[in-house]
Amino acid sequence: MKQANKQLNKFTILFLVLLCFFSCKKEVEKKPLVDDGSIRYQLFQLEKFGWKSKVHSQKVDDINFTATEVPIQYYLLKDQGNEDLFNIDSLYQENKTERVLEFTFEQEDEDDLLKDKFTSLSYEEGVKYMSFSLDKDFYVVTSKNDTIQCSGVSYERNFKVAPFQKVLLFFSGIDPKEKIQLIYNDKLFKKGTLKFQFKDTYTEILL
Structure with missing residues (x-):
């Protein structure tokens, strides 16, 4: 039993x-099976466009000023990698009102623009201005006529290796569908006020 x-x-x-x-x-x-195909395709579309908007350039005297918008997905992927695209998408949704603009200064003969003959400052003071004061010279106007001040600048020092100076400009609180105009009041090289109209947006391929 x-x-x-x-x-x-x-x-x-x-x-x-x-x-x-x-x-x-x-x-x-x-x-259901989780599929990141749509996110992957949208990122592929951005990559196909070279990760950047059209280049907007102006030349004043012997200096070329160039502004380019870089989608924040580029920086998210650069920082996080592409193993978890859903995480990238989530981070984008949290930060989609941020804008990053790449801005370069280049002298036509590839001379170093931070020399005192261009800025009337010592080289060290020119570097400090690029690093800590340049944000006050930039702002954005949206298609709704809102004025957005630059929230920060990242100066990419090239230590005289590259023939240009480059900064990243950060702006917050901008609808991703908004077209923008970048305004630069040039106090460093004293070339006046420059305007860069960004007519293209990434609304069709946003995450």
């Missing part, structure tokens, strides 16, 4: 294990 009860208990346990297994299997089968 005891042997029979043991056998019954074994069958009962086995039955419960199998029942649990098949229940879990059904749950897995019911759960």
